[in-house]
Amino acid sequence: MSIFSIGVSGLNAAQVALSTTSNNITNVYTDGYNRQVTLLGENNLGNGVQSNGVQRQFSLFVATQLNQSTSNSSALQAYETQITQIDNLLADSEAGLSPLLQSFFSSLQDLASAPSDPAARQGLIGTADTLTAQFRAFDDYLNDMQQGVNGQIEDVVFQINNTAEQIAMLNREIGLAKAKTGTVPNSLLDQRDQLVAELSGMVDVDLTIQDGGSYNISIGNGQALVSGTKSFALEAMASSADPTRTVVGYRDGAGNLREFSETAFEGGELGGLMTFRRETLDKTQNQLGQLAVSLAQGFNAQHMAGVDYEGNPGQAFFATTQPTVYSNANNTSNAYLEAEFLADVSGLTASDYTVKYTAADGYMVTRNDTGEVVETFAAGASSLEFGGMSVTVNGTPAEGDRFLVQPTKRAAGGLENLIQDTSLIAAGQDDGSGTGSGDNRNALALQNLQNSALVGGVATLSQAYASIVGDVGNRANVVQVNLAAQQGLTEQLRALQQSESGVNLDEEAANLIRFQQYYQASAKIIEVGATVLDTLLGLDA
Incomplete structure (x- = not known):
């Protein structure tokens, strides 16, 4: 090879290197861009140089770790955003239930002090109205959060499908580019890896690479989301167990x-x-419902044991919704269950239950929050009692039919004060006189319910509410601590990834000068070759 050819090979190599460096500099702020390096090699037995391609600096191992950490951070971030709202709601010293419960029982104390005083009686009705309205407001807020989570799940599923479709399309384009040009399309590879990183922020993914370099992505229990050039769409759907979910x-x-x-x-x-929905939102809504039912049932029982201003037996003071039961959408029979609270709700829990029917085992009742089988009933049973409820079987279930029983999910939303006539307040006890106008014995008994273990037979109303607040607060703190730690790990991995794949402007500026000098030196080779040739031609003359 002549000196001219050697010089030209150097010029070509320098141009490629300058082009690569320039591309790195201009893409310094491009998301997902991986720094590229020109690979130079000796040409044909030492005669000049050749460019062996442009290689992107990408570590699949580091990228996989970063994507997994990003997935974990996104999960904790979504959890933390939601749980903070509940924590702020319940822990509010002014808007919380604690001061309203205290005010309600204080009005009972006023009633006990002056049972015939219309103002004291009206005061009890007023505090009862305020208390029940706050229960309903809390339930509405939590129910709005349930609907909000439903909407966010739909949005995320849409984004997942869109991203998966783009990855499948890039798999195809990358394969075609390799087949047509025989070179690696670095820009397309960067786009694909960036989409995988974005997908990891939406859902945990499992990435495998085929022999040809095509990406396969699976999620959940191994369901394929992307397989080569095909993508498989997810669907946001109503739960077969609970159509509101x-x-x-x-x-x-x-x-x-x-x-x-x-x-x-x-x-x-x-x-x-x-x-978040499974661990915190459902639990909080159920606990609040349990508190409402315990208040209503316990207070009603004592109120109905007394007599009103006219000496008539006391009526139910509070009303609340009965348990909700859903038949699974996959059931093959028309059988359905109906549930109502027992008079004694000490067995009531803040958990949903699944009732499964089989001919061999009959009705098997599983507590959903623990997965524990709590009761079994014979296949021919028409009434089931568990968890402070009586459940009636209507029709004949088919093999494998399932039913979801939600004792307290919306109970707080149905809590209301039934007594608006002051004369109907049963402050007294029947002593045979036919009047309860000046009797405060039942008012005292009602007031003493403040210190009674109405909730699950183990906690007072105030203790149960404090437990709800404490449980949410502790969980929020744990999530926040875990999020901070996970974000720290993510930043470390991102720094590691950028140290290899990121563009350093100082380094690229130095490379720009270096390859410029390389180009000038290669041009000098040609200039020297021309001078030598001119000299030789002059000698011949």
Whole structure:
């Protein structure tokens, strides 16, 4: 190879290197861009130089770790955002239930001091109205959060599908580019890896790489989301167990819509939302309902044991909704269950229950928060009693039928004061005189309920509410601590990734000068070659 060819090879190599460096500099702020390096090699037995390609500085190992950490951070961030709202609501010293419970029982003390005083009687009705209104307001707020989570799940599923479709499309474009040009399309690879990183923020993913470099992505229990050039859409759907609840499903090969278990998702925003709903939102709503039912049932029982101003037996003071029961959408029979609270609700819990029917085992009742089988009943049973409820079976269930029983989910939303006539307040006890106008014995008994273990037979109303507040507060603190630690780990991994794949402007500026000098030196080779040739031609003359 002549000196001219050697010089030209240097010029070409310098141009490629300058182009690569310039591309790095201009993409310093491009999300997902990986720094590129020109690979130079000796050409044909030492005769000049050649460019062996442009390689991007990308570590799949570090990227996988970063994506997993990002998925965990996104889950905790979604959880923390939601639980903070509940924590602020319940812990508010002015808007919380604690001062209203105290005010309600203080009005009972005023009534006991002056049982015939219309003002004292009206005061009790007023504090009861305020207390029940706050229960309903809390329940409305939590129910709005349930609907909000449903909407967010729908939005995230839409984004997941859109991102998966783009990844599948890039798999195709990358394969075509490799086949046509024989080179690696770095820009397309960067776009694909950036989409995988974004997808990791939405849901925990499992990435595998095929022999040809195509990406396969699965989620949940191994369901394929991207397979080569194909993507498989998820669907936001109503839960088969609870139609008010949005979950995630997918279409199988036969076109059937299959439902993912809620526990199938742990990472990403989707996992964070579902974990928050399952661990905190459902529990808080159930606990608040348990508190409302315990107040209503306990107070009603004592109020009905007394006599009103006219000496008539006391009536129910509070009303609340009865338990909700859903038949699973996959049931094959028309059987349904109905539930109502027992007079004694000491067995009432803040958990939902699943009732499964089989001919062999009869009715098996599972507590959903622990997964424990708490009761079994014979297949021919028409009435089931568990958890402070009486459940009636209507119709004949088919094999495998399931029913979801929610004792307290919306009980707080149905709590209201039934007594608006002051004369109906049963402050006295029947002594045979036919009047209770000046009797305060039942008012004292009602006041003493403040210190009675009405909730689950183990806690007073104030203690139970304090437990709810403390439980949410502790969980919020744990989530916040875990989020801070996870974000710290994510930043460390991002710094590690950037140290290898990120663009350093100082380094690239130095490379720009270096390759410029390389280009000038290669041009000098050609200049020297021309001078030598001119000299040789002059000698010939």
